[in-house]
Amino acid sequence: MNDLPAPAADELAHSAELAVLIHREIAAAGGSIPFSQFMERCLYAPGLGYYSAGRRKFGAGGDFVTAPEISPLFGRCLAKSCAAVLESLGGGDILEFGAGSGQLAIDLLTELESMNCLPARYLVLERSADLKARQQQAIARQLPQLLDRVSWIDELPATGFRGVMLANEVLDAMSVERFQWDGESAELFHVRSEADGFAWQLQTGKVSEATTSIDAWVSDSDLCAGYVSEFNTSVQPWLRSVADSLAQGLVLLIDYGYPQHEYFHPQRSSGTLMCHYRHYAHADPLLWPGLQDITAHVDFTAVAEAAVAADLEVAGYTTQAWFLLDCGLEECLLQSGATDTTDYMKAAQQAKTLILPGEMGERFKCIGLTRGIDIPVPGFRLQDQRERL
């Protein structure tokens, strides 16, 4: 961790302010809080959490780069999938969860406009007030002619949504429980206060709703005592509300993760928690609350099971590489408008970052969940890997 760039004094002051708030919650809870609560505050405490406060997160000047920040080809490919679904429904809306800088919305809408297949409305559901303001500015600046189609909502439409719901790298930004398997049952990690920060505290011998559901998931595996991993308790209720809202259409979730047998693999014995600070990745989420991103990989089997339990169909599961290739990445690259060799080489390099196995191509997966759709969804036709879930 010594090689992490040191935060500036004002950043450390900001982090100290959030730390005070968390120390208070820990004291009020009698000495410790579940890691999920700590992570939630670090990312989303109003005005102070990583996603809620004002510093730039995405792209070269931020902490990490997401696919829409790498290349407009990502959004242009997703547009092909959205267009097919919207056409099959005879129209509809798009709803994007957690739109980050707004770049994906801009690329998608630009491509859908050129295909003459715009959604009636483009809704954005974003938890962070700061990001919402940035998204509004970016769309007003880059797509003024479409701004009146875009609106920001604070909660999902209760019912009746028809169209496509999208979430790129949103599930990995939901807070998770961290647990240790003792050979027979799971024990949750809590976070306690220390004189100079925070420390882990294992809740030995305590059974809770979370440990019971983790036990059910892990008990069939042959994990050794001491195995540490994470469990996203929000996926099920989140997908339930998504399914309640969706009358007809596609839910497309893209994120880094694995099917469950790979997620809880004996070799992944210290879990998948990862933090990002100015393009440095490390594994200590207790450091500098509010200054760094904290993520956990996605268990796509859990996503599929929660979807089926909520009466959605799992229409496809594949890697980001196969998804983008099936959506016509190569054609999009050829039509990318690059007018000289340098521009083309740059666009080709970006495409490679999206699909090469050692880059994002295999680490990132796409899952398509549908209701009432009878077309093969573009993205999942070339290489459907549902049997791996």
Ligand SMILES: C[S@@+](CC[C@H](N)C(=O)[O-])C[C@H]1O[C@@H](n2cnc3c(N)ncnc32)[C@H](O)[C@@H]1O
């Ligand atoms: C890692 S960023 C990804 C941003 C963007 N989708 C991209 O690909 O660049 C995670 C985003 O998800 C948002 N987020 C997290 N949980 C959410 C939820 N339950 N509903 C809506 N947005 C959420 C965060 O505020 C943030 O904008």
